[in-house]
Amino acid sequence: xxxxxxxxxxxxxxxxxxxxxxxxxxxxxxxxxxxxxxxxxxxxxxxxxxxxxxxxxxxxxxxxxxxxxxxxxxxxxxxxxxxxxxxxxxxxxxxxxxxxxxxxxxxxxxxxxxxxxxxxxxxxxxxxxxxxxxxxxxxxxxxxxxxxxxxxxxxxxxxxxxxxxxxxxxxxxxxxxxxxxxxxxxxxxxxxxxxxxxxxxxxxxxxxxxxxxxxxxxxxxxxxxxxxxxxxxxxxxxxxxxxxxxxxxxxxxxxxxxxxxxxxxxxxxxxxxxxxxxxxxxxxxxxxxxxxxxxxxxxxxxxxxxxxxxxxxxxxxxxxxxxxxxxxxxxxxxxxxxxxxxxxxxxxxxxxxxxxxxxxxxxxxxxxxxxxxxxxxxxxxxxxxxxxxxxxxxxxxxxxxxxxxxxxxxxxxxxxxxxxxxxxxxxxxxxxxxxxxxxxxxxxxxxxxxxxxxxxxxxxxxxxxxxxxxxxxxxxxxxxxxxxxxxxxxxxxxxxxxxxxxxxxxxxxxxxxxxxxxxxxxxxxxxxxxxxxxxxxxxxxxxxxxxxxxxxxxxxxx
Amino acid sequence: xxxxxxxxxxxxxxxxxxxxxxxxxxxxxxxxxxxxxxxxxxxxxxxxxxxxxxxxxxxxxxxxxxxxxxxxxxxxxxxxxxxxxxxxxxxxxxxxxxxxxxxxxxxxxxxxxxxxxxxxxxxxxxxxxxxxxxxxxxxxxxxxxxxxxxxxxxxxxxxxxxxxxxxxxxxxxxxxxxxxxxxxxxxxxxxxxxxxxxxxxxxxxxxxxxxxxxxxxxxxxxxxxxxxxxxxxxxxxxxxxxxxxxxxxxxxxxxxxxxxxxxxxxxxxxxxxxxxxxxxxxxxxxxxxxxxxxxxxxxxxxxxxxxxxxxxxxxxxxxxxxxxxxxxxxxxxxxxxxxxxxxxxxxxxxxxxxxxxxxxxxxxxxxxxxxxxxxxxxxxxxxxxxxxxxxxxxxxxxxxxxxxxxxxxxxx
Numbered sequence: 001x002x003x004x005x006x007x008x009x010x011x012x013x014x015x016x017x018x019x020x021x022x023x024x025x026x027x028x029x030x031x032x033x034x035x036x037x038x039x040x041x042x043x044x045x046x047x048x049x050x051x052x053x054x055x056x057x058x059x060x061x062x063x064x065x066x067x068x069x070x071x072x073x074x075x076x077x078x079x080x081x082x083x084x085x086x087x088x089x090x091x092x093x094x095x096x097x098x099x100x101x102x103x104x105x106x107x108x109x110x111x112x113x114x115x116x117x118x119x120x121x122x123x124x125x126x127x128x129x130x131x132x133x134x135x136x137x138x139x140x141x142x143x144x145x146x147x148x149x150x151x152x153x154x155x156x157x158x159x160x161x162x163x164x165x166x167x168x169x170x171x172x173x174x175x176x177x178x179x180x181x182x183x184x185x186x187x188x189x190x191x192x193x194x195x196x197x198x199x200x201x202x203x204x205x206x207x208x209x210x211x212x213x214x215x216x217x218x219x220x221x222x223x224x225x226x227x228x229x230x231x232x233x234x235x236x237x238x239x240x241x242x243x244x245x246x247x248x249x250x251x252x253x254x255x256x257x258x259x260x261x262x263x264x265x266x267x268x269x270x271x272x273x274x275x276x277x278x279x280x281x282x283x284x285x286x287x288x289x290x291x292x293x294x295x296x297x298x299x300x301x302x303x304x305x306x307x308x309x310x311x312x313x314x315x316x317x318x319x320x321x322x323x324x325x326x327x328x329x330x331x332x333x334x335x336x337x338x339x340x341x342x343x344x345x346x347x348x349x350x351x352x353x354x355x356x357x358x359x360x361x362x363x364x365x366x367x368x369x370x371x372x373x374x375x376x377x378x379x380x381x382x383x384x385x386x387x388x389x390x391x392x393x394x395x396x397x398x399x400x401x402x403x404x405x406x407x408x409x410x411x412x413x414x415x416x417x418x419x420x421x422x423x424x425x426x427x428x429x430x431x432x433x434x435x436x437x438x439x440x441x442x443x444x445x446x447x448x449x450x451x452x453x454x455x456x457x458x459x460x461x462x463x464x465x466x467x468x469x470x471x472x473x474x475x476x477x478x479x480x481x482x483x484x485x486x487x488x489x490x491x492x493x494x495x496x497x498x499x500x501x502x503x504x505x506x507x508x509x510x511x512x513x514x515x516x517x518x519x520x521x522x523x524x525x526x527x528x529x530x531x532x533x534x535x536x537x538x539x540x541x542x543x544x545x546x547x548x549x550x551x552x553x554x555x556x557x558x
Numbered sequence: 559x560x561x562x563x564x565x566x567x568x569x570x571x572x573x574x575x576x577x578x579x580x581x582x583x584x585x586x587x588x589x590x591x592x593x594x595x596x597x598x599x600x601x602x603x604x605x606x607x608x609x610x611x612x613x614x615x616x617x618x619x620x621x622x623x624x625x626x627x628x629x630x631x632x633x634x635x636x637x638x639x640x641x642x643x644x645x646x647x648x649x650x651x652x653x654x655x656x657x658x659x660x661x662x663x664x665x666x667x668x669x670x671x672x673x674x675x676x677x678x679x680x681x682x683x684x685x686x687x688x689x690x691x692x693x694x695x696x697x698x699x700x701x702x703x704x705x706x707x708x709x710x711x712x713x714x715x716x717x718x719x720x721x722x723x724x725x726x727x728x729x730x731x732x733x734x735x736x737x738x739x740x741x742x743x744x745x746x747x748x749x750x751x752x753x754x755x756x757x758x759x760x761x762x763x764x765x766x767x768x769x770x771x772x773x774x775x776x777x778x779x780x781x782x783x784x785x786x787x788x789x790x791x792x793x794x795x796x797x798x799x800x801x802x803x804x805x806x807x808x809x810x811x812x813x814x815x816x817x818x819x820x821x822x823x824x825x826x827x828x829x830x831x832x833x834x835x836x837x838x839x840x841x842x843x844x845x846x847x848x849x850x851x852x853x854x855x856x857x858x859x860x861x862x863x864x865x866x867x868x869x870x871x872x873x874x875x876x877x878x879x880x881x882x883x884x885x886x887x888x889x890x891x892x893x894x895x896x897x898x899x900x901x902x903x904x905x906x907x908x909x910x911x912x913x914x915x916x917x918x919x920x921x922x923x924x925x926x927x928x929x930x931x932x933x934x935x936x937x938x939x940x941x942x943x944x945x946x947x948x949x950x951x952x953x954x955x956x957x958x959x960x961x962x963x964x965x966x967x968x969x970x
Contacts, residue, residue, distance in 0.1 A: 055700050068703075071704065
């Protein structure tokens with residue numbers, strides 16, 4: 001914090017703007033690929049390619065491997081002869097003058113120019129330059145901390161700064177000055193969304209001390225969190241990732257254009273056919289994402305809707321300081337008003353996220369268990385008396401997700417991770433049995449039955465503790481059956497319980513199944529591989545929890 | 559692999575010289591052992607007679623027992639054992655560390671043990687030795703590893719420590735060698751403040767002072783009264799202390815780790831310290847290559863860590879006949895055979911243990927800190943794998959680290 005404040009106070013604004021851009025994780029175009037950087041390093045150093053690759057396996061990051069190898073490869077004698085322009089250049093100069101022209105050069109001059117830049121740089125500088133070139137610079141500073149530092153520097157409220165940062169920051173001295181200006185630039189703010197309020201995972205102990213009726217209970221929708229904004233006869237749809245997503249959802253833009261001016265709605269984009277009682281699974285939404293101009297057929301097959309759950313601005317007035325119960329009342333009134341006349345809203349493009357009754361805490365679990373049937377992933381609890389806050393605050397908003405589905409699967413393949421997990425086998429593929437192990441016995445005599453076979457089912461990367469990762473890594477290295485490039489096939493003996501949010505049929509996977517957000521929930525040291533689950537058990541899960549049917553609908557949805 | 563009829567061959571107990579009837583750093587009790595240095599994965603108890611450098615004798619007796627039969631040698635002293643001429647030459651690794659040269663039948667072999675070529679105020683400097691056949695370590699056998707001078711790293715450590723007067727500074731480093739090297743370098747920088755020590759480090763200070771090595775003033779942390787403030791103090795502790803209850807007293811301290819592995823960011827992040835200082839007692843890449851080249855050896859065998867990589871580089875780029883000597887008994891050198899649970903084992907095998915190909919042992923796994931995450935164990939497949947199978951069957955300690963106790967699966 002202190003370092004950030006000091007830095008931004010001292011630094012020339014042009015550099016500060018670029019530094020802020022990097023700190024906020026602003027991505028810029030990749031100027032050179034890691035592969036090209038490797039090639040230039042190999043050409044310039046004369047190192048054998050296999051040696052570079054062995055080093056990469058240890059380091060897990062191309063930019064860093066080059067940074068460590070370059071000094072080594074060119075040797076002391078050649079280092080320091082040329083002091084490159086770069087070693088004393090400002091960040092702004094690097095970003096605007098030194099790096100961008102490299103892309104347009106022919107391969108040979110490009111390699112020469114790159115090597116000249118590298119020359120005379122310390123490994124740490126070299127690392128940063130390579131990261132900037134390959135578009136992979138990430139700084140481990142939380143955005144909140146950066147905003148606090150800027151708030152301390154400028155005397156502005158963090159929430160206000162966050163609002164100004166929403167939708168992107170232009171890394172120029174003017175951009176930085178505008179960000180820190182004591183007076184709001186309304187024109188610039190008009191296209192920007194409000195900072196989103198986020199929920200914390202459910203904390204039963206804390207909630208049970210409160211009155212159940214002081215909470216607004218809603219479904220937790222499995223879509224994309226977004227703000228639909230209508231201002232000055234224009235319309236924007238912003239995702240929580242601060243991207244403008246309306247090109248992918250032209251029907252929602254059309255909806256927005258029929259809304260009254262000076263309006264900001266917080267809600268969820270989700271695939272929900274007008275006449276359907278509940279939304280389609282997330283997989284259908286994925287088909288729509290990233291498509292600039294979706295085809296007529298796709299629009300008809302997977303029509304999007306905006307499920308509104310909060311009203312942040314009405315008639316051009318910021319409503320965020322109002323308590324939720326009043327914002328909700330205003331939202332409901334608005335929705336009623338829109339339904340009165342034929343409109344996209346009436347056609348089902350704008351839906352009001354239903355609220356659910358909650359008289360006593362005992363009812364909560366019953367409500368939650370209904371989530372799958374309506375295509376939701378759990379419940380949301382929002383304090384009816386709370387204003388709309390910035391970011392994740394413990395207290396006013398809680399999310400209570402469904403228990404994940406679980407299966408016991410056998411580790412089949414492993415691959416090394418990168419970065420912090422470089423050189424550790426941390427990317428795992430798991431399999432399920434294609435039939436129960438006693439199927440042969442049950443089939444009785446006759447022809448000899450095939451023994452059961454493990455079929456790849458899911459990949460998972462997370463869920464193990466650091467000690468477990470290290471132990472499993474050792475085990476993998478000493479129990480490898482076969483190697484396919486970076487992938488090792490291991491003895492199929494280790495069983496893991498996998499947790500996942502959803503399961504559905506898939507043509508793309510060998511198992512015929514696709515799972516959503518799989519992760520490891522437990523290492524089943526106690527379970528032999530023969531007792532792991534079967535594909536049939538996985539398919540049975542689809543049937544019990546699968547895509548919602550209209551008959552399963554238990555609560556009306558507006 | 560080593561030829562069975564060579565001057566040195568590989569036996570289940572380790573490297574063996576028939577002409578002298580001695581083992582070098584054996585990992586099982588044998589009658590006669592030449593010891594390169596006192597780290598627990600090189601010097602093991604239970605042997606009949608030991609030969610080692612006198613400067614390290616104090617440490618060796620501390621670890622193996624005061625009653626061991628130990629012949630103390632000087633560097634360069636010529637010795638006749640059986641039919642072989644034997645001499646010990648400074649390895650620059652830690653106090654009393656040696657390379658061991660054996661000569662018989664007109665042929666000379668050199669076993670480097672662990673070595674480094676960087677200046678180190680706490681031990682004698684590395685001596686280049688020529689031999690017909692070289693057996694070299696390769697813990698840091700990748701060109702990404704290249705060390706800065708120890709004095710420079712010590713200055714960085716001093717800055718890190720002294721710019722934090724409001725908190726204690728805990729520096730994790732191996733208890734035998736690294737810790738004393740840092741204390742000696744700090745002394746040379748003119749540091750006069752007392753440095754506090756974890757018990758494992760404190761136990762090994764006296765042998766250094768007895769050898770006339772100048773260190774900053776030190777005191778065991780345990781000798782301080784409970785209410786004495788620790789803000790602004792530097793404390794040296796072995797890596798195993800990082801996750802132990804011992805750290806309670808130092809709550810809120812800034813922490814750092816000093817090791818060659820810290821050269822790579824991924825390893826630094828995994829270690830979970832705020833800072834990492836790149837300081838190693840092993841040879842970096844240029845030193846490994848230079849040593850192989852200068853030895854004039856017609857054949858090089860590479861062991862520990864990145865043996866495949868270094869051997870291939872020597873072969874293909876330097877034109878030196880070289881091959882990995884991986885797996886086998888040498889792979890087992892990180893195995894704290896018979897020393898499981900001894901604090902010293904967990905404390906000082908760190909860097910060496912890290913480089914052990916593929917098969918880390920239970921003792922280390924429970925100690926938790928001897929295995930470096932940055933280490934790429936060599937591959938357990940192929941010839942090495944075959945040897946390992948034999949060892950696994952023979953050696954209960956060599957069990958599957960995950961399931962503990964009995965080995966559950968043989969190697970493929």
